[in-house]
Structure formats: structure tokens, C-alpha cells
Amino acid sequence: MILISKYLVPKGYVGITIFPFVFLKHKHLKTDINLVNHEKIHLRQQLELLIIPFYLWYGIEFFIRLIVYKNWNEAYKNISFEREAFSNEKDLNYLKSRPFLNFIKCIKI
Template identity: 70%
Template sequence: MILVSKYLVPKGYSGLTLFPFILLKERRLKTDKRFINHERIHLRQQLELLIAPFYLIYGIEFLIRLIKLKNWHLAYRAISFEREAYSNDNNLDYLKRRPFWNFIHYF
């Protein structure tokens, strides 16, 4: 389910996926197929990890990358879940053929 709210999405981000919701800062993003595909990849990742472990791993990996890279944006982009989503968000058929736990290849 896609919800639009400029108040629920943190400053500096356009969208956020909190299972089972995709939160968007702007209504126009609902028609951005690449952006929605990116967020749907995150929904699949969250389901595969039974939701709560996804957030735990995401947070730990972000902190490790932040300590190593000393840059918030670079640390965010280096998270395995983000790397998979950014690498495949232009492929609108990706989720149809994506192997289970494919994010592991991005660690």
C-alpha cells in the first residue's frame, strides 16, 4: 500500500518502505515506476527476512558503513539492501525473476 505524507518521510529522503507500506513524500512519485520498483524491492527484502530482522540488519550494516566511510550518504548507499535496490530499480521485471535472498550477493 502506498501512502503519501511529507511528514512521515525523513528530511533528505523521497520515500521509505515500512512493511507493508511504501511512504512517499510527494504524490508525483506514485507514477515514478523506477522509484516504486526500488521500494518494492525493499518490501521483498523485508518479507524474506520476516520484517524485524531486516531492520536490525539494515541498522547494524548502516552503522558499520558509517564508521568505515565517515559519510552518511555513502554509508546509506553502501548498505547491501540499498545496493541491490539501486542496481535493479530500472529493471521492472526484476522481482519476477529475483532469487530468494538475493541481497546477500551485495554484502
Template identity: 65%
Template sequence: MIVISKFLVPRGYVGITLFPFIVLKDRSLKQNKVLLNHERIHLRQQLELLVLPFYLIYSLEFLIRLIRYKNGERAYKNLSFEREAYAHEKDFEYLKSRPVFKFKSYF
């Protein structure tokens, strides 16, 4: 389900996935197929890890990468979950063939 809310999306971002919702900053972003595919990949990742563990792993990995890179944007771009989503966001068939626990190969 897609929700529009400029208040739930962090500054500097246009969308965020909070299972089971994709939250977009602006209604016009509903037409952005690449963004929606990126966020759907995150939905699958969250479902695969039963939601709460996804957020714990995501947060812990972000903190580790932030310490390593000393740069929030670089830490974010190097998260295993984000690397998978960015690598496949333009492949609209990806989720049909994505193996279970695919994210492991990004660690």
C-alpha cells in the same frame, strides 16, 4: 499499499518502505515507476527476512558503514540492501526472477 506523508519520510529522501507500506513524500511520486520499483525491492527484502530482522540488519550495517566511511550518504549508498535496489530499480521484471535471499551476494 502506497501512503503519502511528508512527515514520515526523512529529510533528503522522497520515499521509504515501512512494511507493508511504501511511504512517499508527495502524491506526484506515485507516477515514478523507478522509485516504486526500488521501494518494492525493499518490500521483498523485508518480507524475505520476516520484517524485524531486516530493520536490525539494515541498522547495524548502516552503523558499521558509517564508522567505516565517516559519511552518512556514502554509508547509505553502500548498504547491501540499497545496492541491490539501486542496481535493479530500472529492471521492472527483476522481482519476477529474483532469487530468494538475493541480498547475501551483496555482503
């Protein structure tokens, strides 16, 4: 379910997925098919890891990447979940053929 909330989406971002919802900053973003697909990929990742472990892994990996890159944006872009979502957001059929736990191949140390 896609909801609009400019207050829940952090500054500098246009969307955030908190299972089972996708929050977008502005109503017109609902028509951005690549953004919506990106967020749907996150929904699948969250389901695969049974939701809570997803957030723990995401947070821990983010802080490790922040130490490595010393840059918030670079750390965010290099989280394995984000790498998978960004690299496949334009493939609107990706989720139909996506292997289980596919984000693992996106882990780069």
C-alpha cells in the same frame, strides 16, 4: 500499499518502506516507476527476513558503513539492501526472477 506523507519520510529522501507500506513524500512520486520498483524491492527484502530482522540488519549494517565511510550518504548507498535496490530499480521485471535472499550477493566488506 503506497501512502503519501511528507512527515514520515526523512529529510533528504523521497520514500521509505515500512512493511507493508511504502511512504512517498509527494503524490506525483507515485508515477516514478523506478522509485516505486526500488521500494517494492525493499518490501520483498523485508518479507524474506521476516520484517524485524530486516530492520536490525539494516540498522547495524548502516552504522558499520558509517564508521567505515565516515559519510552518511556513502554509508546509506553501500548498505547491501540499498545496493540491490539501486542496481535493479530500473529493471521492472526484476522481482519476477529475483532469487531468494539475493541481497546477500550485494554485501561488500
